[in-house]
Amino acid sequence: MTIMAAASREGKVLSDVVFAAGAAAREAAALYGEDKVVNATVGCYAGEDEKLACLPVVEQLYRSLPMSDFITYAPPIGLEGYRKAVIDETFEDCRPEGYVDAVATSGGTGAIHIAIANYSEYGEAVLTTDWRWNIYDCLCREIGRDLHTFSMMDDKGRFNTAAFSAAVSNILRCQDSLLIILNTPANNPTGFALSDEEWADVLEICRLHEKNGKRISILVDIAYIAYAGEKNRVRSFMKQFAHLPEHIFTMFAFSMSKGYTLYGQRAGALVGLSSSKDVIEEFANLGKYSARTSWSNINRAAMTLMTKIRSDRDLIAQLDLERMRFAQSLRRRADIFTYEADRCGLSYVPYKGGFFISIPTKKSAAVCHELQKDLVFAGPLAQGVRLGVCSIPEDKMKGLAATVKKALDTVEGTNDLMVAGK
Ligand SMILES: Cc1ncc(COP(=O)(O)O)c(C=O)c1O
Structure with missing residues (x-):
């Protein structure tokens, strides 16, 4: 192997397991159809159509800026x-x-x-x-x-x-x-x-x-x-x-x-x-x-x-309103998940808002692997499995907690980990 890099830089490789899971999700979507796949790896807000969303006031203003602002x-x-x-x-x-x-x-x-x-x-x-x-x-x-x-x-x-x-x-x-x-x-x-x-x-x-x-x-x-x-x-x-x-x-x-x-x-x-x-x-x-x-x-x-x-002030008010709509959609998705998780006995880290919900497990890689059998793709982290609520539409949130619980139980027996659901 030929090495040119400085000795202090040798072996630096960015291993991004979440991106790898995302790539697997895209492959699965091409194979089985997008409607069959839950891609919980993405860290950007997508609407109910699963497309990356832009706040309307941002898009409108950004497109109206003169070229000089860009260059x-x-x-x-x-x-x-x-x-x-x-x-x-x-x-x-x-x-x-x-x-x-x-x-x-x-x-x-x-x-x-x-x-x-x-x-x-x-x-x-x-x-x-x-x-x-x-x-x-x-x-x-x-x-x-x-x-x-x-x-x-x-x-x-x-x-x-x-x-x-x-x-x-x-x-x-x-x-x-x-x-x-x-x-x-x-x-x-x-x-x-x-x-x-x-x-x-x-x-x-x-x-x-x-x-x-x-x-x-x-x-x-x-x-x-x-x-x-x-x-x-x-x-x-x-x-x-x-x-x-x-x-x-x-x-x-x-x-x-x-x-x-x-x-x-x-x-x-x-x-x-x-x-x-x-x-x-x-x-x-x-x-x-x-x-x-x-x-x-x-x-x-x-x-x-x-x-x-x-x-x-008007633009701030418009931005606030548009952000609130995104936040409400995140809340509805999270509510579906946490309600179902409570019912099926799945533990999750207390969620107060934002883009992600996490499930504690020491075997996150194995759980994510198991989830892929049900065409659910999630990010394995050192402390658990991360689900990007930001990119999963409401109808795909339904039943997701039970699928995660099933995968956890398969990998580690019963899901009786440390963190209480709420
Ligand atoms: C916790 C946290 N902090 C900071 C960032 C920085 O994001 P950016 O560099 O795109 O502003 C991210 C992006 O994913 C993040 O998750």
Whole structure:
């Protein structure tokens, strides 16, 4: 075998089991007909016709933009109107007091990358939940960080504050600083969300360590927040970030992929919030530097679109209404699944909203394999099986819980795992 890559890069292969399952679903659809196949692997919202959906107000405005918006360079830090719009949408009416800035990034992925690069040390640990978007692992590994996880839920289906506290203490025994990533509300892959009380516990734990001289950065990944529920209710936790000590820094990974159905247009932002002006100035400088050296600048047309929508009350109202319709459809699909799961005794991670529902199992690959015999294609994750409610129409949701239960029982006997259904 001829090797040309640098020694440090050898053996880096992206293994994406969810994409592989998606390819199998497409093959099955070609063979048996689309109506026979449930493709639960997709992470984008599809309507009841199973076609990728675009929010109408986004499509109409995007198509009306002049060519110059698509071809002109943008500043690396992002257009000023866009950065303001991102900050407004991140917080809505729940903006905490403090210094705030935003850096445009290549989607939410770019925001997470910048946060890891600038707020964790090379060779050190970054902390997140065990139920997580598996790309966090790659994003950390790519730049020499080590992703550690803690158990997201306790045995009552609540955020596992004790496990979080233990993990933070453990890591901070060997490190002076720590980056914590929490994907909430509408967690991928579970639909779980931390309550305001659970957030208060998280911040209390961080404060204790800060008092002992540690520096803590918290990255809240809000990629799916647009479909998590009423916009100010799902953001109420953010108010707690006001007046945190200077050495607790909060960031938000904002994405236009889901909230604007612009997945391929690669627009997002990293938003920073601090009680210290210096921290925010440093954040903007670092972010600009990272952006310029990673992707240079992002899609100007997407930034213009968001700026236009956010500066017009009627357009905001229209967007809210259209998003609500998508969210209601997600809720109906999830309700069918959870109702049937409760009836047939299938355990699932408490779902509060968003694109995905997950079934805990240690044998996810075998369960997904078994499901394929019934032409159901799902993503096998380390903690369980992920079902993309976002892309399964209501009539295909019917009976799905029983099919999953059957596959689980076949693979592991009875489904009596740790997490209670509700
Ligand atoms: C949890 C989570 N965060 C962030 C992202 C980033 O998405 P994008 O880079 O398309 O904005 C995704 C995409 O699937 C995600 O699932």
